[in-house]
Amino acid sequence: MSDDDFIDRHMLGSAFIAFQLEQLTELIVAQGNDMLDAAGITFPSRAVSTVLYIGEHQPTSTADIARALGQPHQVATQRVDILIRLGIVERVDDPDDGRRKLLRLTRQGKNQFQILTAKLAIAGQVFGALFDEIGCDLPAVIQRATESLLGTSLLSRMEDN
Numbered sequence: 001m002s003d004d005d006f007i008d009r010h011m012l013g014s015a016f017i018a019f020q021l022e023q024l025t026e027l028i029v030a031q032g033n034d035m036l037d038a039a040g041i042t043f044p045s046r047a048v049s050t051v052l053y054i055g056e057h058q059p060t061s062t063a064d065i066a067r068a069l070g071q072p073h074q075v076a077t078q079r080v081d082i083l084i085r086l087g088i089v090e091r092v093d094d095p096d097d098g099r100r101k102l103l104r105l106t107r108q109g110k111n112q113f114q115i116l117t118a119k120l121a122i123a124g125q126v127f128g129a130l131f132d133e134i135g136c137d138l139p140a141v142i143q144r145a146t147e148s149l150l151g152t153s154l155l156s157r158m159e160d161n
Contacts, residue, residue, distance in 0.1 A: 039119045041112050043086050048116065050079045051105075054089060055113040059102035063092075090110055 007016045032045030043051060053065050066076035080103060083089040088109035094100035105113055131137050 001120060035119065035123065036116075038116055040117055041119070042087050043083055043112065047079045047083055048120075049074065050083065051088065051109070051113060051116060052120075054083075054103055055110075056107055058104040059094075060102065060104075061102055065103075071140075083109070 007020070009014065029045050032048070035046055036043070036048075049069050050065055053068055057064065057068075062075060062076050062080050065071070065080065066073045069076065070092055080089060083092065088105055089103050090106050090109075091101040091105055094102050127138075
């Protein structure tokens, strides 16, 4: 077995599933960054879901973002902080609670949001073609795998064998 196909041909290949998924994620993130750059969008692709949520639910809180996206609060905070530094998002006082801050898109953020939604519509078509090409509705498969593992963990499955 050559080093070039170590993972593909390894008899314990399932041991590499997390690694392979991380590699796919990094590839999509890198190519997503290229797409955003080409469109003149100034924030990283890892912040796309955050911008979408804020754009569709503003004003909103970081806690709302974390909950809606299923992210740890710390991750949501890091992404919000990046977007604030880039001038995409701003913090504003909550009119109902003076101690609380809400988030909304800036003028620049609204412009970027409009460009983003247009590009994501095209990206959706591109991903649809990719899923046809590989013969798999990848988001649906990921969702089913997640639900199955949440229902019965790997450890439980192994103990049943």
